[in-house]
Each structure stands twice: as structure tokens, then as C-alpha cells.
Amino acid sequence: MDKGLCLYQNDEEEYNCFAGTEVNHEYAEEEEGEDREKKDDELVEDAISKKNEEDTVGSDGNNELCPAVRMEFESQDDAHVFYIRYARKMGFSTRKHSTSKSQRTGKVIGRCFCCSHQGYSNAKAIGVEEKKKLRPESRTGCKAMMWIRRKKGDRWVVSQVIKEHNHPLTSPNKRDKLHFQQKLTEDQGKVVKSMHSTGLQTGLMMNFMPLEAGGSRNANSNARNFLNTRRQRDLQKEDLSAILDYFECQRTNNPSFFYSIQVDSDGQMTNFFWTDARSRMDYHFFGDVVCLDPTYGICRYGLPFVPIVGVNHHYQTVLFGSALLFDETEESFVWLLETWMKTMGGQQPKVILTDQESAVGGAISCVLPSARHWFCLWNIMQNAARYIPYAFNANSGFARDFNNCLYGGETIEEFESSWENMLDRYSLRGNLWLMKLYEKREKWASIYRHNTFSASMCNAQHIESINAYFDGYLKMNMPICEFVKQYGRVVVARRQAEIDEDLETNHKNPVLRVGMDIEEEAAKVYTRTIFRKFQDELVQGLNFRHEKIEESGSKFTYSVWKRDHEQARCIVTFDSSNSNAKCSCQLFEVAGYLCKHILKIFLVADVHSIPPQYILKRWTRDAKSGPTVDNQSEEIQSDCYDPYSLRYCNIYREIVSIAAKAVVTEEVFKMAKNGLEATLKEVEVALRRVSISSTELTKEVEGTNNEDLDQSPPSVRLNPWIGNWPELHNV
Incomplete structure (x- = not known):
């Protein structure tokens, strides 16, 4: 605590102004509260965003934008803006450090603005548990600062300046990434809020906003910071x-x-x-x-x-x-x-x-x-409609050609040719969005996704x-x-x-369309949806032609094409010794069921059943068979009292009790495991015997008390997690 604070040496007038006043040094955030901080942010954002650099200090000259003792300001906000502009010029970011507050009047009579690298992080913040979202350490104990004090007439004067830093300053081409520039102007904030209210994704917002002259190139981060601040303040x-x-x-x-x-x-x-x-x-x-x-x-x-x-x-x-x-x-x-x-x-x-x-x-x-990692093609189509709507509006064939680039081409050369032709045909060369999309073509073009199963998702x-x-x-x-x-x-x-x-x-039983053995087998093996896809391929294959172009022992190569579409041929290789087949369309590799071209060759080669290597279990009726509990024995409902949840909870507790006791000895463990496996088989047999109509089951679910669903869930005290992942319950 100080008595009689002097703004700078040999200034008797200012000394007399504060003689006998007790002051207390506090952190700025503690002293002023949230309302003042919001006001500070608004003032600083407005000042930084102005294209005209003129303010109470003067122009952006080499001398006038350098802090010095006895420099005066109309308000502490003006001093803050000045120091931020100076920091931006030099290549460092700032923050408010501490204040001097009169204990007699409660007014702020001094404030310190410092480099963001000032001091060191609190040991408490460094030692937080792993569950918390830690911020990278950036403080180095830098001493650079500017201290201002209030003088008569509510003006503010610089009393102390330290310009030296103990860390490298940011080069001019990277200064747009400094913390004090991660802000939006008031107008930009209104635009972001408007677009966000329509559901537009944050990453897309700033692409619609023109950069101001000399503005930040890091607009994406600006938008995110702006929205995050609003969310934190608004979340109730x-x-x-x-x-x-x-x-x-x-x-x-x-x-x-x-x-x-x-x-x-x-x-x-x-x-x-x-x-x-x-x-x-x-x-x-x-x-x-x-x-x-x-x-x-x-x-x-x-x-x-x-x-x-x-x-x-x-x-x-x-x-x-x-x-x-x-x-x-x-x-x-x-x-x-x-x-x-x-x-x-x-x-x-x-x-x-x-x-x-x-x-x-x-x-x-x-x-x-x-x-x-691949991109969703649906999202790409949606983004294309946002970024290049004129291409869709002015050219009826653009959607077809763009779609061909997404899905078409059996070779990289064909894809490249289609892409180049599209750019030329619709005068799209130089379009930034298409250029960025092309740079990541391996994440979306179908030619780069061959040989990898994607379930056609x-x-x-x-x-x-x-x-x-x-x-x-x-x-x-x-x-x-x-x-x-x-x-x-x-x-x-x-x-x-x-x-x-x-x-x-x-x-x-599904309706058979061709009456072939391979169709009947597929109907028994696949689910209804996948069978229909397989059946469509089989029926189409009947109308295809083929030509043997190579033979070597048990290995054959065929060319397969649709009638009247001789130019669009696919190449099928077939090994009669093991019924292995591969088609250039690669439908099986991508979707997991056989294509029309291979099915055509199977018909020619008298293959009347689906080779087991071409039946993916994930598409079959028995996809969920195995040690995992059958889905119909665990219907998780949002209604806390529906019969499915009650049955599940009852049997779950019994199984947990068995597990807790069975691990005591190896003998008991084996006995319990064998018993559970036998029980599981009996359950699966019983489920197959159940003959209940879809309508009756639907009525049972729909008959659940909807009033319970409309009620807020009961408030439950948070208890420690007792389950499989105790380290993850991070509340």
C-alpha cells in the first residue's frame, strides 16, 4: 500500500493531486467485473477496426505511435487502444494486468497494460487434472508494459514504460494471428449472428464476408471466437x-x-x-x-x-x-x-x-x-451450390458434369480430363473454392476410393x-x-x-424375379434391403453381353457391356478353380455385394451359388449373431419405465452379479462362461420361435405413457461412475 503516489519524478502538481490517498493494487478483472470488460472489448474492437488510424494520439508515425513518459490521453480506453496499436506495429499482443484503486473513493487511479507474455501461469492452472481442457503455456515473464495514472480533469498520463521483451516478436506477415486481432467488427458480428441463426456452419460463415482493407486473414478464427464468447455468456x-x-x-x-x-x-x-x-x-x-x-x-x-x-x-x-x-x-x-x-x-x-x-x-x-478420411459427397454438393450458384443457374449441364467428376472415371487420367473439361466448359478456372477442392481430391473423387469398402455411404x-x-x-x-x-x-x-x-x-419371403438358384440363395442369406440391391444387379446382368478376351489355364478375362452401350465396357477376371472374380467397376470392393458384370460371368461359367468369399456377414440376416447380446433383448428407451428398459435392467444386474463372483477362481469362471454361452444359444433359438407381428410390437411401443416422455427427467445426484470406464466420467 502506498501513500502519496507520484505520476513521475519532479511533478509536484500531480503529487499534490494524490497526496494522502491510500491505494490498493488489484488485478483489472477482479476490480471492474464483467460489464466493464464487455465495454472495454467493444471500445477496443471498434477502435481496431477503423480504417482511419487517426485517433487522440495522432497518426501512425514512427514517433507518435511509441509510448513515452508524460504522454497524455483523454481516457484509459484511449490509452488501451493506443497500446494495442503500438503492440500490433511491434509484433506482440497485449492484455490488462493490474490497477491501482483508491480505497477512500473506490475509483481507479492507475492501470497497467502489459505484454501477453508477462508473468507466469498459475501453478493451479498448470496442475489441473487430465480431464480438463488445458491451454498452451505462453507466458515467459516478459517485463514490457505501460503504466498510466489519473491526473486532474480525469485525463490519464503515462508514468512508466518498459519496451524491452524477453521473447521474439512476431514478423509483419504473421501479425494478423496475434490475439488482439482475433476480433470481429460490430458489423461483422451482426453478419455472423445473422448467418448463425439460419444454421450455417461456422466454417462457412467467413467465406461470405469480404475482408476489409488491411483486415485479418484469420477470419475463420474470429467467427469462432465471437460465437464461443456468446455461447459462454448465454448458456444458462x-x-x-x-x-x-x-x-x-x-x-x-x-x-x-x-x-x-x-x-x-x-x-x-x-x-x-x-x-x-x-x-x-x-x-x-x-x-x-x-x-x-x-x-x-x-x-x-x-x-x-x-x-x-x-x-x-x-x-x-x-x-x-x-x-x-x-x-x-x-x-x-x-x-x-x-x-x-x-x-x-x-x-x-x-x-x-x-x-x-x-x-x-x-x-x-x-x-x-x-x-x-473422406469427405461426404452430399456436403460437397451443398457447398458447391453455395459457392458457385451461378454455374448451376446458367448452365443446365453443369450439375451433370460436376457429378461425373465426383463419381465417374475408372482411371486417374479420366478424372483429370473430366475436371479440366468442366473448368473450361463453364469458365471456372481461377475459382478459389474449386481450386481448394481439387487440392484435396484424394478425399472425395471416386477414383481414389476404389478398393476400399465404404458401404456406399x-x-x-x-x-x-x-x-x-x-x-x-x-x-x-x-x-x-x-x-x-x-x-x-x-x-x-x-x-x-x-x-x-x-x-x-x-x-x-421376398419375391423372386428370375427363379435362379443364386437368387434364391441370396434371398435366404441377405436382409431384404441388401437382397433387393443384389437382385437388381442380377436382373440387369441378364441383359449384358460378354466377350472372352484372354485365357490362361483356369483364369479368364472377359469384357462385359450393356446392349447398345458397347463403349462402356467393364473388364472381369475369373478363376474357375476357386470362383474368384474381380470387376473393373469395383462395386463389390466398395459396396460389399456382387455387381451385374460378375454375375453375368457366373451365369456363363455355371456358378449357381454365391462363393462364400463374396458374402459379407454385415449384410446378412445373421449380422448380429455372436457373443454380443441380441438387439431385441436391449431396447434402450427414453421413457424411464418402459418394459424393455425394465427387462434389460433386471437381467443386467443378474449378469453383473454373476461376473463379479465368477472371476474369483478359474474353475468358477469357466463354469459361468459355459453356462452363459449355453443360455445365449437358448435365447437365440427362442427369439427365432417368436412369431409376433410388426403391428403388434409397434402398438406396444406406441402405447407407452407419452406424459412421462414429456416430463423432464428427475434430478439425480451425480454419483461416481461404477462401470467399465471410470476414468472417463469427467463431471
């Missing part, structure tokens, strides 16, 4: 309670339900992830191809909703997990993927599909290095059906309390649709 306690209550209600009635919450170094909840046993079971059988779509902005605060989905044996969308993320940064996606992988036992997908514009690419490389039509998974349930600007209710309903409805399709497949 009752919304967080709604999420936690939903999680606890689900876990209370389904012990296998799992959720994880990431907390940042300030103690704020940022990211949420949840899944259940049914999703983990589905991932076990169908997790070879995954789609992660961050384009949903569904709740009131625009928190990105990220469902992780795939396709089951009926070609229906299935849910592997869901997340609400505070932002769309690589750091958040890394946390999401790491958490999700731990719940799935570390089993990485072979292929993961994402939106072209998202920041998830770096996270995939880090967390899922063995997975192939790359197709725009199927991605659109994935987006339809939540249609009619989730809407923009939906309150979180309503979102969690609707989310529960959509999960119930979609899982009921799978039960319906199981019943249709098991109790109704």
Missing part, C-alpha cells in the same frame, strides 16, 4: 441441468449408459459426449464405416451437435454416439474422438466420413491414424438419408431441455424401425 444453468438430468436419468435406468463431460481450466463445462450399450453393440458389428457430421446447429446457443453414425445390415442409419461441442476446433474434436474410441474399446473404423469444411481432419489424423443420396435421421425431431434454436427429450424420442423411433425391418426380413 437450467440448460446444463437439463443435460445432466437427462444423462443421469438414462444411466439410472440403463447401467450401461455412459457420458463424459469436458471441463476447461476455468471450470466451465465445454463438451458433452454420450452413448449406450446398444450403440456400442451396433459399432461392434457395423463400425467399419463411420460418418461424423458436425453440421447440425440445433440448440438455442448454436452448440454444434455431432452425431456419430453408420449403417446396419438393413442399410438403415445407426447411432454410435453423440456429442454437443462448445466449438468446432481441432482440440474439441480430438477430445471427442479420444473419448469415443475409449468407449468402443479402441476399435478404429476403416473409413470415416466428415464435412469438407470442418476442423475434424487434424483430429482424425491424430486419434484415428489407420482410418481413411459416400454416395450423396445415402448421406442425405443420414441427415434425415433426425428430421422431424431436432430443429434450429431448440432449447436444450427440449432437445434432450426429442433426442430420446428419435432414438426410440429409429431403433423401433430396425425391429420392424428385422420382423419383415425374418417372417416374409
Whole structure:
């Protein structure tokens, strides 16, 4: 504590001004509160965004933009803006450090602006648990600062300046990335809020906003920072309670339900992830191809909703997990993927599909290095309509040619030729969006996706059906309390649709169109949906012609083409010794069922059954057979008291009790394991005997008390997680 503060030496007038005044040095944030900080941010943002660099200090000259003792300002805001402009010129960023406050009057009489590298991080912040979202260490103990004090007339004067830094300064070509420039102007903020209210993804927003003269080239980060600030300020306690209550209600009635919450170094909840046993079971059988779509902005605060989905044996969308993320940064996606992988036992997908514009690419490389990362073609088509709408409007053939670049071409040369012809035909050379798209062609062009199974999920039509998974349930600007209710309903409805399709497949025989042995076998092996796809290929193959072009022992090479389409030929190689076949169209490699060209050659070679190497279990009626509990014995419902959940909970507790006792000795373990395996076989036999119509089962589900679904889940005290992943329950 000081008595009689002097602004600078030999200034008796200013000394007398503060003689006898007691002051207290405090941190700026503690002294002024949130309202003042908001006002500071608005003033600084407005000052920085002005194209005219003139202000109370003067022009951007070499001498006038350099702080010096006795320099005066009309207000501390003017001094703050001046120091930021000086820092931008020199190549460092700033922050407010501390204040001097009169204990007698309560007024601020001094303030320090310093380099952002000043001091060192609090040991408490460094030592936070692993569950928290740590910020990179950037402080180096730099002493650079400018101290101002109040003088008579409420003007402010510089009393001390330190210009030397103990760290490298940023070069001119990188200064746009400094912290003080990560802000939007007031007009840009209005534009971002307007676009965000329509559901536009954050990564797309700034592409529609022209850069101001000398403006930041890091507009994408600006938009994210702006939205994150709004979300943090707007997120209400009752919304967080709604999420936690939903999680606890689900876990209370389904012990296998799992959720994880990431907390940042300030103690704020940022990211949420949840899944259940049914999703983990589905991932076990169908997790070879995954789609992660961050384009949903569904709740009131625009928190990105990220469902992780795939396709089951009926070609229906299935849910592997869901997340609400505070932002769309690589750091958040890394946390999401790491958490999700731990719940799935570390089993990485072979292929993961994402939106072209998202920041998830770096996270995939880090967390899922063995997975192939591709872009969803549906998202590319949507983005094309945004970036080059004139091409679609002015040229009726552009959509066809663009689609041909996405899907067509059997060689890289054919793809390159189609791309170049499209650019020339529609005068699109130099288009920045197309140039960036072409640079990442290996992530979307079909020629680069050959020989890799994708369950045909790359197709725009199927991605659109994935987006339809939540249609009619989730809407923009939906309150979180309503979102969690609707989310529960959509999960119930979609899982009921799978039960319906199981019943249709098991109790109704499909209509045979050609009466061939191979068709009859396919009808017995495949689910209804996959059989129809196989049947279409078989019927089309009957109208194809073939020509033997090479023969060597048991190996043959054929050219296969459609009548009147002789130019569009496919090459099929066939080995009669083992019925191995390969077609240049590579439908089997990509989709997992035989193409019309191979089926034509099978007909010629008298192959009357599907060789076992060409039957993918994931497409069969028995796709879910195995040690994992059958799906119909675990229907996870959002209604906490439906019969399916009650049955599941009862048998789950019994099995957990057996597991806890069986591990005591090897003898007891083997006995319990054999008993469970025998019981499982009996359950599967009993399920096959069940003859219940889809209508009756649907009525049972629809008869559930809807009033319970409309009620908010009960508030449950957060208990320590007792389950398979104790380290993940990060609340």
C-alpha cells in the first residue's frame, strides 16, 4: 500500500493531486467485473477496426505511435487502444494486468497494460487434472508494459514504460494471428449472428464476408471466437441441468449408459459426449464405416451437435454416439474422438466420413491414424451450390458434369480430363473454392476410393438419408431441455424401425424375379434391403453381353457391356478353380455385394451359388449373431419405465452379479462362461420361435405413457461412475 503516489519524478502538481490517498493494487478483472470488460472489448474492437488510424494520439508515425513518459490521453480506453496499436506495429499482443484503486473513493487511479507474455501461469492452472481442457503455456515473464495514472480533469498520463521483451516478436506477415486481432467488427458480428441463426456452419460463415482493407486473414478464427464468447455468456444453468438430468436419468435406468463431460481450466463445462450399450453393440458389428457430421446447429446457443453414425445390415442409419461441442476446433474434436474410441474399446473404423469444411481432419489424423478420411459427397454438393450458384443457374449441364467428376472415371487420367473439361466448359478456372477442392481430391473423387469398402455411404443420396435421421425431431434454436427429450424420442423411433425391418426380413419371403438358384440363395442369406440391391444387379446382368478376351489355364478375362452401350465396357477376371472374380467397376470392393458384370460371368461359367468369399456377414440376416447380446433383448428407451428398459435392467444386474463372483477362481469362471454361452444359444433359438407381428410390437411401443416422455427427467445426484470406464466420467 502506498501513500502519496507520484505520476513521475519532479511533478509536484500531480503529487499534490494524490497526496494522502491510500491505494490498493488489484488485478483489472477482479476490480471492474464483467460489464466493464464487455465495454472495454467493444471500445477496443471498434477502435481496431477503423480504417482511419487517426485517433487522440495522432497518426501512425514512427514517433507518435511509441509510448513515452508524460504522454497524455483523454481516457484509459484511449490509452488501451493506443497500446494495442503500438503492440500490433511491434509484433506482440497485449492484455490488462493490474490497477491501482483508491480505497477512500473506490475509483481507479492507475492501470497497467502489459505484454501477453508477462508473468507466469498459475501453478493451479498448470496442475489441473487430465480431464480438463488445458491451454498452451505462453507466458515467459516478459517485463514490457505501460503504466498510466489519473491526473486532474480525469485525463490519464503515462508514468512508466518498459519496451524491452524477453521473447521474439512476431514478423509483419504473421501479425494478423496475434490475439488482439482475433476480433470481429460490430458489423461483422451482426453478419455472423445473422448467418448463425439460419444454421450455417461456422466454417462457412467467413467465406461470405469480404475482408476489409488491411483486415485479418484469420477470419475463420474470429467467427469462432465471437460465437464461443456468446455461447459462454448465454448458456444458462437450467440448460446444463437439463443435460445432466437427462444423462443421469438414462444411466439410472440403463447401467450401461455412459457420458463424459469436458471441463476447461476455468471450470466451465465445454463438451458433452454420450452413448449406450446398444450403440456400442451396433459399432461392434457395423463400425467399419463411420460418418461424423458436425453440421447440425440445433440448440438455442448454436452448440454444434455431432452425431456419430453408420449403417446396419438393413442399410438403415445407426447411432454410435453423440456429442454437443462448445466449438468446432481441432482440440474439441480430438477430445471427442479420444473419448469415443475409449468407449468402443479402441476399435478404429476403416473409413470415416466428415464435412469438407470442418476442423475434424487434424483430429482424425491424430486419434484415428489407420482410418481413411473422406469427405461426404452430399456436403460437397451443398457447398458447391453455395459457392458457385451461378454455374448451376446458367448452365443446365453443369450439375451433370460436376457429378461425373465426383463419381465417374475408372482411371486417374479420366478424372483429370473430366475436371479440366468442366473448368473450361463453364469458365471456372481461377475459382478459389474449386481450386481448394481439387487440392484435396484424394478425399472425395471416386477414383481414389476404389478398393476400399465404404458401404456406399459416400454416395450423396445415402448421406442425405443420414441427415434425415433426425428430421422431424431436432430443429434450429431448440432449447436444450427440449432437445434432450426429442433426442430420446428419435432414438426410440429409429431403433423401433430396425425391429420392424428385422420382423419383415425374418417372417416374409421376398419375391423372386428370375427363379435362379443364386437368387434364391441370396434371398435366404441377405436382409431384404441388401437382397433387393443384389437382385437388381442380377436382373440387369441378364441383359449384358460378354466377350472372352484372354485365357490362361483356369483364369479368364472377359469384357462385359450393356446392349447398345458397347463403349462402356467393364473388364472381369475369373478363376474357375476357386470362383474368384474381380470387376473393373469395383462395386463389390466398395459396396460389399456382387455387381451385374460378375454375375453375368457366373451365369456363363455355371456358378449357381454365391462363393462364400463374396458374402459379407454385415449384410446378412445373421449380422448380429455372436457373443454380443441380441438387439431385441436391449431396447434402450427414453421413457424411464418402459418394459424393455425394465427387462434389460433386471437381467443386467443378474449378469453383473454373476461376473463379479465368477472371476474369483478359474474353475468358477469357466463354469459361468459355459453356462452363459449355453443360455445365449437358448435365447437365440427362442427369439427365432417368436412369431409376433410388426403391428403388434409397434402398438406396444406406441402405447407407452407419452406424459412421462414429456416430463423432464428427475434430478439425480451425480454419483461416481461404477462401470467399465471410470476414468472417463469427467463431471
